[in-house]
Amino acid sequence: MKYGYFDDTAREYVITRPDTPYPWINYLGCEDFYGLFSNTSGGYAFYRDARMLRLTRYRYNNVPTDGGGRYFYLRDGGDIWTPSWMPMKSELDRYECRHGMGYSMISSAKNGLAYQQTSFVPMGDTCEIHKLVLTNESDAAKDIDIFSFVEFCLWNANDDMTNFQRNFSIGEVEVEGSRIYHKTEYRERRNHYAVWAVNTTVAGFDTDRQTFLGLYNGFDHPETVFAGSANNSIASGWAPVGSHHIKAKLAPGESKEYVFVLGYCENPDGQKWESLGVINKAPANALLEKYATSEAVDKALENLQAYWSGLLGKFTVEAEDKAMARMAGVWNQYQCMVTFNMSRSASYFESGIGRGMGFRDSNQDLLGFVHLVPERARARILDIAATQFPDGSAYHQYQPLTKRGNNEVGSGFNDDPLWLILGVAAYIKETGDYGILDEMVPFDNNEELADTLFVHLQRSFNHPLEKTGPHGLPLIGRADWNDCLNLNCFSATPGESFQTTANFESGVAESVLIAAIFAFVGPDYAEICRRTGRKEEADRADKAIAGMIETVKKHGWDGDWFLRAYDAYGKKIGSHECEDGKIFIESNGFAVMAGIGLDDGRAKKALDAVKEHLDTPYGIVLQQPAYKEYHLELGEISSYPPGYKENAGIFCHNNPWVTIAETMLGRGDRAFDTYRKICPTYREDDSLLRRTEPYVYAQMVAGKDAVRHGEAKNSWLTGTAAWTFVSISQYILGIRPAYDGLVVDPCVPSDMKSFVVTRHFRGADYRISVDNSAGVEKGIKSITLDGKPLSGQVLPVLGDGRVHEVVVVMGR
Ligand code: GLC
Ligand code: GLC
Secondary structure (H helix, E strand, O other): OOOEEEEOOOOEEEEOOOOOOOOOEEEEOOOOEEEEEEOOOEEEEEEOOOOOOEEEOOEOOOOOOOEOEOEEEEEEOOEEEOOOOOOOOOOOOEEEEEEOOOEEEEEEEEOOEEEEEEEEOOOOOOEEEEEEEEEEOOOOOEEEEEEEEEEEEEEOHHHHHHOHHHHOOOOEEEEEOOEEEEOOOOOOOOOEEEEEEEOOOOOEEEEEHHHHHOOOOOOOOOHHHHHOOOOOEOOEOOOEEEEEEEEEEEOOOOEEEEEEEEEEEEOOOOOOEEEOOEEOOHHHHHHHHHOOOHHHHHHHHHHHHHHHHHHHOOEEEEEOOHHHHHHHHHHHHHHHHHHHHHOOOEOOOOEOOOOOEEHHHHHHHHHHHOOOOHHHHHHHHHHHHOOEOOOOOEOOEEOOOOOOEOOOOOOOEOOHHHHHHHHHHHHHHHHOOHHHHHOEEEEOOEEEEEEEHHHHHHHHHHHHHHOEOOOOOEEOEOOOOOOOOOOOOOOOOOOOOOOOOOOOOOOOOEEHHHHHHHHHHHHHHHHHHHHOOOHHHHHHHHHHHHHHHHHHHHHOEOOOOEOOEEOOOOOEEOOOOOOOOOEEHHHHHHHHHOOOOOOOOHHHHHHHHHHHHHEEOOEEOOEEOOOOOOOOOOHHHHHOOOOOOOOOOEEHHHHHHHHHHHHHOOOHHHHHHHHHHHOHHHHHHHHHHHOOOOOOOEEEEOOOOOOOOOOEEEEOOOOHHHHHHHHHHHHHOOEEEEOOEEEEOOEOOOOOOEEEEEEEEOOEEEEEEEEOOOOOOEOEEEEEEOOEEOOOOEEEOOOOOOEEEEEEEEOO
């Protein structure tokens, strides 16, 4: 069942009925101010940090779902409705929600009154704009009442949900005409407030939730709206809200427009007050003046759209397969921007209070983002690297506001250091900027311990070499990429964190995956050394990598596939000898990606085993058989019911590793099959089962052991976004940034007869037309660049600001 369609020209997903199988959201904002925005106007706004500076309140896991948003109530005579459907679940004559690049539009109609809401965060400003257009489509004049509604969060979202003994007494607001200011805690240590304003005169307002709603009412039955007039309530403690009451007369055919702004404003210390207890409104005045008219707002929306056209112009795809083209060319890249911005903090599955920026996650997010805004990727790399410890290990997470490592989660995930090499290498290949290696970067956030970024990479490279176990494989530490393989944890206490507990460190639990990651990223380290005149170090690195590959072949091979790990007793994990968890996806995908076993048939064997044991119609599950019971020696992985999350769920993040690995074998049909299965655009018709948005990847799809096999969860914030973009753009379509230029090396399904990619790369644009009328999976017959034959498969760096025509003919 379908709930909408893709409008490819507008780059929008159009939702045609409001009761989607789960709220289908969008992200407003791509700089400092963000809004999560569902197809029924639910969600919330925050400035920079979803935990510490949340502007509006949201109720996770609420009934009904999606509790809280920017709501507008309309009243036409005796009829009252919410044109965004929720929260009243109003019956509407028309409904449509368009989610676009950084903006959303809800249009609906009832009683001959058309409604259009355009919501976005303008570039360069810290506010959400909601522009309303009301049109009288009937032939009688209408007297309309409009009531706006937002509920303020008392800034710290965690405290807001828990510390009621204090919170119920601290709420404060100010109202000036049609501007409602939320200033809780401004009297003491905060220097910021929120404003909720509309560009017209109001008939009244409310700022006290109980007065507006009625104590025993939900958002679906606000007493004030039913009574038909506002109370001009001033919140004092309890729950401050912002509601405007606007009266509008509309002649037949007439339209009226209103601009609502939800803004975040800061004052420098010393300039906080206008007079005793009265906040300095200068920043709010400036902001609201900027967006005082519809014209100004329309212009700001055009700016935003132009910004996105520019970004998405850097990599475009034309192909017969629309589901692939729209995903790779538009939505996947859009999601990569969101994961880059949010890491794993705020979505409809991540509460915005739990997780900071992950060292591992953010490095991987870079892979899908670096071509969009390389300068921001550069800054991010330096932030991440500053949380590394002098021995190469790293804080697992850092807080976005302070940029300091997060003590609560600590360190010891032994895969972490390696992802930094991957991120930096991707950045250098994209930009050619080796200068980043000379940047001085603190260790452990301590300037006194600063050294060059290159030294950080060196410590990253050395870390797994210095921490090896009895088989010479890297020790796993708390866990590797699989956060739930907690081999030194042995937790028997309910509720204890698997991520921070460690009480059984026998010093032997080893990870084949870390060895494979090392073999995959190590060559980039060696290459960077070579290209920066560090030949000896490059040679040392090559030797260490070759040694690690030998170790994997010797102690990381199970006969038909790669092992996953050795536990704290030295017992195998991911072996045919195991009762459950005989075969895992991660080590197999990564080892082949690293090229291990390409020379001796093991790579092919491993991927065939993955297909045989782990593949399903919805993607590849993480391992099989699922753990049927809790294993003290394995930790969280066995805490999940079979088929969910790391216990044999389809953990989409690692599927593209197999996709890429298949391209190493030249198996384009198989590579594309793994790509397609987890790609949401192919499952649009299957939304009832899948449930989450058809335009973004989800972290997990329930595996074959689960009751709801095929159902997705944790949409948006997942490393799947970056890795699938890498797999489709660099390995299937095969346009891959490299140190000396743009490699052209497609590995496609044999029935993909042609496609065109345009790629912006180091100051020039390459328009690459690929002809596969030969129907091969891999192999190039000829390439011409601007009409001239090119020898080899690397398009040189041209950097001349021009468009260059590249024609690629595939064949044997
Ligand atoms: C989550 C984490 C990621 C981890 C994965 C597998 O997605 O954010 O860091 O690798 O789970 O456990
Ligand atoms: C849990 C999840 C895993 C995630 C981790 C992050 O272990 O299962 O996916 O990476 O939490 O803390």
